[in-house]
Amino acid sequence: MHSKALPYLLLTPATLFLCVFFLYPFVLVAFEAFTRDGGFTLDNFRTMAGSWKFPVTVRNTLLLSAIVVPIQLVMALLMATVVSRLETGRSAALYIFAIPLGISDLAAGLIWLAIFDQSGFLNTLLSNLGVIDRPVMFLGYQSKLTIFIAVALAEIWRATAIMMVILVAGMGLIPREYYEAAEVFGASPWKRFIKITLPLLRPSLQTSIILRVILAFEVFAVVAALGGTNLPVLMGETYNWQFTLQDHNVAAAMALFILAISIGFTLFFLRVLRVPKETRI
Amino acid sequence: MAEIVIKQVAKRFGGFTALHSIDLTIADQEFMVLLGASGCGKTTLLRIVAGLETPSQGEVWIGGRRVDHLPPRERGIAMVFQNYAVFPHLTVFENIAFGLRMKKLPQQEVDGRVNRTAELMHIEQLLKRYSGQLSGGQRQRVAVARALAMEPDVILMDEPLSNLDALLRLEMRAELKGVLAASKTTTIYVTHDQVEAMSLADRIAVMHQGRIVQAASPVEVYRNPAARFVGSFIGNPPMNFIPATKTADGSWTVAGLTLPGPKSDKQTIEFAIRPEDVDAGNEGINATVRVVEPLGPHTLVTCDVEGGLFRAILESNATVAVGDHLRLSPKPDRVRWFDPETTNAL
Numbered sequence: 001m002h003s004k005a006l007p008y009l010l011l012t013p014a015t016l017f018l019c020v021f022f023l024y025p026f027v028l029v030a031f032e033a034f035t036r037d038g039g040f041t042l043d044n045f046r047t048m049a050g051s052w053k054f055p056v057t058v059r060n061t062l063l064l065s066a067i068v069v070p071i072q073l074v075m076a077l078l079m080a081t082v083v084s085r086l087e088t089g090r091s092a093a094l095y096i097f098a099i100p101l102g103i104s105d106l107a108a109g110l111i112w113l114a115i116f117d118q119s120g121f122l123n124t125l126l127s128n129l130g131v132i133d134r135p136v137m138f139l140g141y142q143s144k145l146t147i148f149i150a151v152a153l154a155e156i157w158r159a160t161a162i163m164m165v166i167l168v169a170g171m172g173l174i175p176r177e178y179y180e181a182a183e184v185f186g187a188s189p190w191k192r193f194i195k196i197t198l199p200l201l202r203p204s205l206q207t208s209i210i211l212r213v214i215l216a217f218e219v220f221a222v223v224a225a226l227g228g229t230n231l232p233v234l235m236g237e238t239y240n241w242q243f244t245l246q247d248h249n250v251a252a253a254m255a256l257f258i259l260a261i262s263i264g265f266t267l268f269f270l271r272v273l274r275v276p277k278e279t280r281i
Numbered sequence: 282m283a284e285i286v287i288k289q290v291a292k293r294f295g296g297f298t299a300l301h302s303i304d305l306t307i308a309d310q311e312f313m314v315l316l317g318a319s320g321c322g323k324t325t326l327l328r329i330v331a332g333l334e335t336p337s338q339g340e341v342w343i344g345g346r347r348v349d350h351l352p353p354r355e356r357g358i359a360m361v362f363q364n365y366a367v368f369p370h371l372t373v374f375e376n377i378a379f380g381l382r383m384k385k386l387p388q389q390e391v392d393g394r395v396n397r398t399a400e401l402m403h404i405e406q407l408l409k410r411y412s413g414q415l416s417g418g419q420r421q422r423v424a425v426a427r428a429l430a431m432e433p434d435v436i437l438m439d440e441p442l443s444n445l446d447a448l449l450r451l452e453m454r455a456e457l458k459g460v461l462a463a464s465k466t467t468t469i470y471v472t473h474d475q476v477e478a479m480s481l482a483d484r485i486a487v488m489h490q491g492r493i494v495q496a497a498s499p500v501e502v503y504r505n506p507a508a509r510f511v512g513s514f515i516g517n518p519p520m521n522f523i524p525a526t527k528t529a530d531g532s533w534t535v536a537g538l539t540l541p542g543p544k545s546d547k548q549t550i551e552f553a554i555r556p557e558d559v560d561a562g563n564e565g566i567n568a569t570v571r572v573v574e575p576l577g578p579h580t581l582v583t584c585d586v587e588g589g590l591f592r593a594i595l596e597s598n599a600t601v602a603v604g605d606h607l608r609l610s611p612k613p614d615r616v617r618w619f620d621p622e623t624t625n626a627l
Contacts, residue, residue: 181366186383
């Protein structure tokens with residue numbers, strides 16, 4: 001009896017914590033999103049969707065995710081493969097790759113701002129090399145493409161390591177004998193990667209992609225630092241509704257919308273990268 | 282035709298020498314067993330032949346071609362791993378077909394070979410299953426089928442039966458022997474189980490501390506151990522050893538018994554006899570019975586001889602009790618002698 005109750009008892013603090021600091025605020029936000037002046041309404045969602053900025057923010061956010069996440073996935077796979085192969089200095093390489101993880105997203109945005117700014121490193125470098133005679137406005141309001149590229153670069157630099165760490169852990173779980181068998185039975189290194197690593201890495205791929213996609217939908221500080229309002233994204237717009245336009249009901253609706261697409265994509269990847277029980281390692 | 286020639290192969294891991302200059306030739310279609318205790322280097326040697334380990338020095342030749350610088354896939358080998366390494370994300374069919382697909386064989390050929398080998402290993406009804414839905418014995422069969430489907434010149438097996446329970450092991454052992462003999466491949470089979478080695482091998486290479494101590498037919502290894510280690514490792518119970526002192530040139534005293542033996546400059550050498558090669562009678566070695574174990578077909582008697590243990594296998598109708606004094610006479614043609622310093626046979 002005592003031992004049966006113990007696990008639940010141990011879970012209680014965490015459950016209480018989640019209820020008080022997650023579930024309760026979530027209910028409040030949901031409540032705000034569906035009410036205005038005390039009555040139930042869908043007006044907040046209508047206002048949100050009716051704003052001229054809304055389609056732009058959705059497009060920018062999805063486009064950014066669609067470009068950043070695949071690049072990160074490929075890079076993370078490459079980095080994880082390299083790290084997994086290292087015999088010495090493995091943890092050193094892992095730490096170095098993971099440094100950007102320790103930097104807050106705003107700080108990361110500022111670092112890249114210092115590079116692309118009018119008086120930044122890139123301009124200094126180019127003018128010293130004689131490529132340009134006067135500083136270029138990389139991040140001006142007319143150069144949306146460069147802003148987009150700068151944000152993408154900063155995001156890739158900042159958050160690839162989180163995928164890599166998950167993939168390195170996943171690769172460590174694949175028994176070496178499978179690779180040896182594949183090698184003996186004629187698989188080249190590339191074939192081993194395609195036929196053994198990728199399929200057996202599915203659970204880790206799933207986790208890392210879901211985590212990264214959710215983070216990509218929440219991109220905010222990097223965009224704010226590099227693009228200001230020139231590259232509106234979902235999170236920035238939520239902030240805008242809450243603090244600039246002082247309409248917390250629409251901001252709540254916006255937050256729920258982001259939650260909904262995050263859940264949607266999570267379910268999608270859970271389904272697509274599902275590993276049937278009988279095929280697990 | 283795939284004769285395997287191993288020339289002066291050595292392997293060092295840092296300061297540790299796993300293999301000291303191994304020379305071994307395995308004839309075409311021969312079934313060679315590498316036998317030894319764990320850590321003797323047998324698996325390392327197998328992995329060097331497979332190409333999964335690079336030798337620190339020496340050469341490996343398969344079918345007249347030097348292969349030690351080639352990757353495993355270019356060596357014409359197939360392998361059965363200790364933990365089977367049946368890919369969990371592929372069906373049994375695709376597991377068996379794996380190597381054939383890598384060779385880009387036409388689908389018809391793949392189907393034919395997979396079905397043929399699956400039938401041979403009696404797993405044709407499992408082709409659609411996944412590894413996770415198979416028992417250990419079934420996985421073992423898949424691993425063997427995958428190797429056979431390659432129709433390789435050489436099959437390498439790394440303790441393939443060690444993860445099976447005793448009954449299944451016995452069954453698979455007999456089956457493997459038949460299947461491999463029919464496949465006409467050259468086989469190297471690593472095991473620590475001497476019964477497995479004796480029953481399967483054309484030739485056994487007994488390994489000890491990174492060296493091959495003896496490579497000979499099972500009967501030869503059993504009857505004429507080249508070194509003391511072989512005699513003490515092979516046979517259950519193992520060979521008995523008793524110090525022998527010189528009485529005259531070519532004559533030695535063993536526990537009170539004088540026997541003709543080899544000529545030697547040494548004053549003491551070792552006398553050795555297998556437990557089943559002694560008869561209880563009126564004369565012979567003085568032995569005091571300590572333990573009697575009736576085993577059915579015969580009785581195992583453990584005695585004290587000159588302060589050391591001596592095991593004898595006697596007929597089961599012999600009436601022996603603890604504390605009895607026995608005279609055990611060794612069969613003259615079965616007596617072996619070893620040099621106590623080099624431990625080699627004299």
